[in-house]
Amino acid sequence: MLLLGFVVPMVISPGPGNTVLAAAGARYGLRGSRSFWIGFEAANLFWCLIYGMGLSEVFRLHPLLNQTMKWAGTAYLLYLAYGFLQSAPLPAGKEVKRLNAVDGFVSVSLNLKIHSMILVMFSQFMNPAMPLFDQVLQISSVFMLVCVACHFPWIFAGKIIFSRIRTARAMQVQGYVFAACMLLVALFVALS
Numbered sequence: 001m002l003l004l005g006f007v008v009p010m011v012i013s014p015g016p017g018n019t020v021l022a023a024a025g026a027r028y029g030l031r032g033s034r035s036f037w038i039g040f041e042a043a044n045l046f047w048c049l050i051y052g053m054g055l056s057e058v059f060r061l062h063p064l065l066n067q068t069m070k071w072a073g074t075a076y077l078l079y080l081a082y083g084f085l086q087s088a089p090l091p092a093g094k095e096v097k098r099l100n101a102v103d104g105f106v107s108v109s110l111n112l113k114i115h116s117m118i119l120v121m122f123s124q125f126m127n128p129a130m131p132l133f134d135q136v137l138q139i140s141s142v143f144m145l146v147c148v149a150c151h152f153p154w155i156f157a158g159k160i161i162f163s164r165i166r167t168a169r170a171m172q173v174q175g176y177v178f179a180a181c182m183l184l185v186a187l188f189v190a191l192s
Helices: 002-012 016-061 063-085 101-109 112-125 132-162 168-191
Strands: none
Touching: 002 112, 002 132, 016 063, 016 101, 016 112, 016 132, 016 168, 063 101, 063 168, 112 132
16 A cells, blocks of 8 residues: 555656656547557566666666766657657648657656656565565556556546647647647756
């Protein structure tokens, strides 16, 4: 219950990942966001296993790695903001390049909020008296269930809220709004 009390608010709260999920839902719909979402959740599981099995100790011993992740994540957020600024309705018959599983994996991998959350989660909820692998598997399973349950509403909300807004002007405003969100998050990450 304590783990859920930590994970649910952390996963469902606004941040770069959830903003990108909402934007994907808005731009590509539920079906079109599926590949991105699968990559997103695969990265969450990957990083849970990596941190749980010991990377958290490496990050503690080498603070420069933390700084490197911070600036790489900031650069990626700026790249996403640029992409949103470029969004506009496509001419009839032209296909939009959808975000894919690799994009989802990269999005999570460069997201400092997720790294911090997973690091804290394992440092707070691991019990040295219990077998490491069993704990990593249990904590990661709970985390993944919460991620799937909490990320879907972001995609769905993005689809519902923005699906009716398809005029050229509305698409441009939507792109500016999502770009502004990414810029604000990048600024927060850079200054924290």
